[in-house]
Amino acid sequence: MQIIGLFGGTFNPIHNGHIALAQSVIDTLHCSQIRFIPAAIPPHKAIPTVTAQHRANMVQLAIADHPHFILDTCELDRQGPSYTIETLHLLRHRLPDMALCLIMGQDSYLQLPTWHRWQELLDYCHLLIVHRADIAHTLQLHAAHQNKLVDIDQAAAQFAAQTHGLISYLPITPPDLSSTRIRAQLAQGDTRIAGIPEKVLYYIKENHLYQS
């Protein structure tokens, strides 16, 4: 079975940490594609001052040269908070015979019990958790996930053998970048930002985004 990676985020803005993470997932799981899914209204963050359309446009620019990366705007078409469980419900309906793999950084996994209907996620997809800088290198699984873990060396084969239900942990560390820090740099008028694709930086300047 093909594995489709689902990478949700605020992408406010997208940065090279996101891109490196997605590339590592392709290299590890051999996904046929990774869908970048910008949240319209992230449930756990302040509503972004930059519109969902701008954030999606920046994702499109950043991934344009990557043949396996796709922008999926399904959350932009919905009203209300962008709950991942609703996105999974929709994608499972559209892709009934694919293994779906939700990708998230370790910081997001730690927050998972605050997510809407989080205990149902594995009914729709597998979960791949990627290490994030400054977080302990051992993954503490939530109790409900204790018997779902597969070794990363086995993940490509085991994820492809069933449509959902397993967890694995990718212990690589993407570049230590965060959108919060990049927004702060931009607000201070810093124009030489390392860590975001050049086309995205150009878009930010053209559209006067993130200025204080």
Ligand code: ATP
């Ligand atoms: P912010 O600083 O605004 O909270 P962010 O940099 O964490 O944003 P998001 O768009 O919220 O970016 O992240 C989407 C997903 O990518 C999350 O699951 C997050 O954990 C993961 N992620 C983002 N940057 C990294 C990174 N440098 N290393 C590992 N995971 C990352």
